[in-house]
Amino acid sequence: MKLPVLTALALVLAAPLAAQQAAPSPAPAPPPAAPAADAGLSGAVSDESDWQDLGIAIPAFATDADVPTQASAGSTAALGYSVAAVITADLKNNGLFKPVGPDALPRPAFAEVQAPAYAGWRSRSAEMLVQGYVRAGADGQVTVGCYLYDVALGQQLAKAGWTVAPGDWRRAAHKCADMVYSRLSGESPFFDSRIAYIAETGPKDRRMKRLAIMDSDGANHRYLTTGQATALTPRYSPDYKSILYLSYFNGQPRIYIYNLETNTQRLLLSSQNPVFAPRWSPDGKWVLYSMAIAGNTDIYKLPSAGGASIKLTDSPGIDIGGSFSPDGSRIVFESDRSGSQQVYVMNADGTDQKRISFFGGRSATPEWSPRGDQIAFTHIAGNLRIGVMSPSGGEMRYLTDSWQDEAPTWAPNGRIIQFFRTARGSGKTGIWQVDLTGRNERKLDTPVDGSDPAWGPLRP
């Protein structure tokens, strides 16, 4: 009888010892075998410099013959200048590049476009060179060619050309900027895309909120609604043909789908109860929304063609703001079932709901990245800040540090987040962008105050 007791005692005593012995894991990697006489040299080099912007020279695009075009910029020579200016503006301010535009650079000859004078560009301390040409076609179309060269190495890195209608010349410039961006950063392009947002005018207490769209650089701005009804939370459809948004008219919430091709809109849902945050599913077949019935807000999904809603959540608190994962299998949403707003994840059919945000404070407006690897959200702990986390709730990082930043949405490449920032005191709102490193922030210029930005996918 005593033996088991002693054995147990021995085990109890031995356990910590064993744990101690097991604890130090063999962290240091095995030392590399000493190089034999003919194994060659090995070594390492680090990059201790600060993150530095890459210098890019973008001279005006050349043309073989200066002929008038239908484009708003004018003749092919003027168009070549404007294209270079648009590319420069695109590449500026995203923190990766330090472009020098056509104002400060000589325009190369047409023959030089494919055989750049490297020596001359080296003396201007440009590391990269974007050259191109603009040619008018016989049918009124415009052909834009774009070449990217590494000046230091003296070699061509990328080239592409597009034939566009004269009215679409800015798209050719965005395509060229996309080519340069994706070649030099490794990321997917995003300049050739459009942004829907809510344009706000008027005094604080009687704000007029209109639905508006624009190119990613703020050009081609257009209002879609008149402002009689308050428009909120627009979202581009995955096929770019329509915009889903929420409208309050005389206090009655309605969900509309605005068709951009026909400039008509279709009423999807009208309700007596407060409705929030409509979102598309990635395949465009479903619309998620939240509705409050007798103080209990739950998330529903509804076929985008119209039909009956399906209730996905059933908790006594407020469940709101669902956003699909890119594969459509899961939904991230916000709920106050634990007592304060937190971020939860569930399957697309509403099962397996679990909380993923445990960062202190409150977490709201989650939005799943189009790449699927991150969830952006607003973290509320004193100030409102934009943060990102992994879909399992780990690796939380702040991207902004201001007074009130909210409602993040993703650029189509999943590397830039757009949000709106409210200035302290004045209450003025503006649309801002920040990249995933958090180092590069910029304000997007809009004609009037903007909020609720929604980035559409890359244009085909």
Add this chain to the structure above:
Amino acid sequence: MAQQSLRKEEALGLAVALAAHAGLVAFLLLKPPAPSAPRPERITVTLSDEVGLTSAAPSPTADAAPDSGPDLGEPAPEPSPAPPPPKPEPQVQPRPQPTAVPAPQPKPQPKPLPVVPPKPAVPVKPVVKPAPAKPAPARPVAAPARPAAAAPAAKPAAKPGASRFADAFNKGIPGATGKTPAQNPPAATIGPAVRSALAGAISRQLKPKWVAPQGMEAEKLVTILAWDLNPDGTLAGSPRVVRQDGITDANRAQAQRHAEQAVRAVRLAAPFDLPSEYYPAWKRIAEFRFDRRLSQ
């Protein structure tokens, strides 16, 4: 009953454990504080994974004596070391100096001196002449690497008053030479210190050309390149990516760019300015890490 006894055992065990713990606590409390050992002085330790398995440094021990005989005669500074050599010599060469051995050491030495030189003067000539011919080709090999080896050889020749005892017994051993190069040659392989310095030189030349791409978690990326160099420091062929480490879902898009930037840095840094005498060591760069995190 069984239950009762079990509980008893348990109680007993508990009591023993408690007593043992109490004893331990008491011991720890009552134990006189151990005199605190003086803290060792801090020393700086440099960690290096450059370890040579073979000793590449020249032998730290002194050179073995050249297999030439000692000087006979009257070397002015060293009277005492001179005596011992004659003792072993008779065993090797009984023939030439039977008289020298029994005679008292200081005295007979001057005697053989006049005797020996005339002898070699005539008969040794044929032997001596081929002898210098042999060291001649060997010298260029030894001389640049180890000038020290040449120096001792030169010394005895410079001594005017002494005769080379070696010459005396050279004539008895056909083919023997008076001067052989030192038996421990210089390091055959280029050592870790040199390799480390070479890697440092390459790293210094790459650094201004090497710019890591930016992006989320891009600092985790590591590209390992290999490339070959010509004797003039230019690239032979193009650099090759051996492997890449630290690729995550977030930085996968930058991995290709990271490797491209590393290759670009090598291309821009070439031709490399490296000491040509170590060309065998730097003609092949087998693994060079391009890593931003090293500095963080």
